[in-house]
Amino acid sequence: MTVHAVILAAGRGTRAGPGAPKQYRDLGGATVLRRAVEALRAAPGVNGVRVVIHPEDRAAYEAAVAGLDLPPPILGGATRAASALAALETLAAEGAAPDDLVLLHDAARPFPSPRLIAQVIAALARHPAACPALPMTDTVRRAAEGGLAGATLDRAGLVRAQTPQGFRLGPILRAHRAARDAGRHDAATDDVALAQAAGLDVALTPGDEDNAKITTAQDLRRARALAAARRAAQGGRMDIRIGSGFDVHAFGPGDHVTLCGVRIPHERGLTGHSDADVGLHAIADAIFGALAEGDIGRWFPPSDPQWRGARSEIFLAKAAERVRARGGRIGNVDCTLICERPRIGPHAEAMRAEIARILDIPAERVSVKATTTERLGFAGREEGIAAQASALIVLEGEA
Incomplete structure (x- = not known):
């Protein structure tokens, strides 16, 4: 059984502030994208990594992954779902088997741990899909008009989904194609939503707070602080x-x-x-x-x-x-x-x-x-x- 890791890096990341797309920002001596690639490449059980990029980012991509000897990047689409579908279609066209496992990961999550990745892969032995998630611990409220606090929502059973999300290639490719043909493809915010719409049960596996997604400039500062803390911790022993x-x-x-x-x-x-x-x-x-x-x-x-x-x-x-x-x-x-x-x-x-x-x-x-x-x-x-x-x-x- 082959495990293909796909890193989705075609987004523009405008909310991270002025500058290059967030996946190409520096994070303690390496770009956000490179850290994600190296984490997945080094994970036990992962056989290869493919990266989906924006057509305008080829030079930035080559600089970010220099020396890693990756296969050619896949050109993404206008939405996350379109980019994921482009990757799945490429894997299938290149001979990947329908029963092969695919891990779809956001480039903006640079710190997926080996344990988190292994738990997603292990869950796919028993379920058709798997998603790491963290329980919702904060009180959840709606925002009312005028900047006021609205109604409190029941957080029981709520989780925060992360990536990589794991699937078998055949079923998730069919789910993407069906959503595209029905005109609801581009509205999907992650691959789990498309899998569920296709009737696939999705197992939840433990998430990791360090596997946070970089969206805003504040997230980027937090990720840089985490990278610095890891270096400092390593330097002492x-x-x-x-x-x-x-x-x-x-x-x-x-x-x-x-x-x-x-x-x-x-x-x-x-x-x-x-x-x-x-x-x-x-x-x-x-x-x-x-x-x-x-x-x-x-x-x-x-x-x-x-x-x-x-x-x-x-x-x-x-x-x-x-x-x-x-x-x-x-x-x-x-x-x-x-x-x-x-x-x-x-x-x-x-x-x-x-x-x-x-x-x-x-x-x-x-x-x-x-x-x-x-x-x-x-x-x-x-x-x-x-x-x-x-x-x-x-x-x-x-x-």
């Missing part, structure tokens, strides 16, 4: 972690091997579900291990055909994303390749540079070296190549 990883792949047919992201000509290739890069696999597992978040197999199951032949830099980049999502940084990585041939020395510097690029750390924090087994064992018999790696990470604020 450090949790140093060390992880180790090991991987091995057998030789098979081919004319090259890929080791630590570098293609090396060889009379045989390495066999594996992905590109069989033992070096990057070992480093990724070391980082996942330091985080205590399993291994590559948890995040990229070999039973999933979408990873057949995949570039291993995808796996290592995900491990680095998880470190950033936990408010941490990578101290250094050390990888040892174990083989008789090919010779690693001539390629070691290129490997260091490639690993540093993927992890977005200085090359001086990356070590790549090689050894043999003195002709002993499978590596000595040149039946395959092994790699072992260690990684040190620093999680600020988790100690």
